[in-house]
Amino acid sequence: MASAPVTLWDGKEHDPHYIERSYHEGILPEGGVKEQFRIQTIRLKTTEEIVGFISMYHGYPQSDSLYLAMMCISGDFQNQGYGQEVMKHFLLEIGLLGYFEIRVNVSLRNWAGLRFWTKSGFNLISGIFGDTEFAEGKFADIELINRW
Template sequence: MPYSFRSARILAQPVTRAETPEIEAVYAGNRELLLLLDRENDPPVLARRFVEHQNLPPRGCPSSLHNLILREPMDSDVIGLLSLYTGYPKGDVAYVGELFLSAEFQGIGLGREAYLSLEAMLRPGPMTRVRVGVGLKNWNALRFWIRLGFMHVTGMSGDRFFGPGRHAFLELQKNL
């Protein structure tokens, strides 16, 4: 089932290959953040992986991956992107793999609106929990997800030692 949703300021729909340049622009607008998050931080590579549904978790099934482009409902300007994987790591868990907003749409509540709309869509279904992976160097994202109720730490991964070019992530969970 393809996921999509609409809120007051956001229209989220499955991404298409034709939208690769727009997805690349979202990643490019977040270049400094990408450098903190992962070794793979090249916007064209990330955009290709996103539109071709190659951003799967370990042993992931492509049919469970839902990559969405976020647009303004009225003028169709690209707001950002959202990646959702259902059934990982367990059948009742929805995993938000990515949520990036274009720079001009940050700081005005659209990330919160997108997540809450997604949560409302998931609530009546078989999913009972939502997880997110957050880079430890991404303090704004840590604050964002914690304010949304992601209080339970379910895991930590990444490099063993801190330093330049090293990365680590916390996995946070919220019950629906």
């Protein structure tokens, strides 16, 4: 599944086994346990075709928080409203499960991602992490929160 040029945002080499490793090992915070990590496919309603995935860690940094490790919509399906539809329903479901906030980490170089997440209500900033100066080969991320 191809999405976007992630290497341009974080400087890391492409990992063709990322999804497989995520499924088997999880994307865990420090001290995290695999049992609290979930990965879910995103499928078209009409054909059940897989067009993306979303992965999350339940209970970080607090027990009533959810941390989005990754959300990916395949390039052929981007900019058609699928991501916003997924996020709208996801936020409703997560609220029903008793979570009061969702956090996501976004590269400061990922302009489309920053627009997507702020449009989805992630309008609180908990921190900026990474390099402290802007330059070639320097990278930083921002952690955004959607809290209700």
